Amino acid sequence: MARIRVKVQPPDEDCDKYHVHLPSYMMVAGTEVYKDDKLVSVEVIVPDDECRDGKPDKDKIRQKYKGQPRWDRDNVLSDI
Amino acid sequence: MVFVARRRDRPSELQVSPRAEWYDRNPNMTYQYYHGTGVAPHSVVARWSYTVPTGKKAFIESLLIMIQRTAVATSAGRFRGDIAATYPAFMKVYNYGNVVGSGESRNQGYTGCLPSGFAVSAITEDLSTGGTVDYWLDMVFCEFDA
Secondary structure, eight states: OEEEEEEOBOOOSSOSSBBOSSSSEEEOTTOOEEETTEEEEEEEEEOGGGEETTEEOHHHHHHHTTTOTTTSSTTTTTTO | OOEEEEOSSOTTSEEEEOSOOGGGSSOEEEEEEEEEEEEOOEEEEEEEEEEOOTTEEEEEEEEEEEEEEEEOOSBOOOEEEEEESSSSEEEEEEEOOOSTTOEEEEEEEEEEEEOTTOEEEEEEEEOOBSOEEEEEEEEEEEEEEO
16 A cells, blocks of 8 residues: 555536545545645555555556546546 | 356256356455544545456445544534445435534445446535544455456
8 A cells, every 4th residue: 555645636527525536545534734725635545556666657547447437548647 | 166056947957157256256355444533524525435446346345434523513514424436325324413422323234246447435524613523434345356
């Protein structure tokens, strides 16, 4: 498991809640950073088989979720 | 392992499949969890998310949600925890109490099998002003070859 700080996405047309744009993650309680009452970043735990050198890896994620439109795309990590 | 079943139309004959049972197809017991203590009011947050990898399925062994107020709010609102697939919730608990210790808990086993690409999230929300709540949202599941 890799523990990293990532951006939190606000609710939008795809997702009606604050979320992290990763297929599988667990937020670490107490690491939330708020700015103007909006949750902007948090530390998350990401599975080892989606990481390289302790960071989410685009190729590994695309391979693991091959054929799933939300994750098998070139800019999959652009919102992290 | 060989799967053996009796045919319905001919109960005296056995039907044999060379395919292993799901729990013998590269099983991987794993989990997702969020344990937040003294969490202040907030809008809806996906505390964890899990997507079933391609070529896999996942059998949910256990779900647990516990929410409990740990500090009195100035103005109490609903606080809740959900484990859900986008909108339909597998499990949902909520409470409006403003006494320390008020809350809900629910536990459920063998919820079902998730197909490849299916996503599940754990959600918390507290509409109060002031005060804090503890949250536990856990899922234990077994991932296996589809």
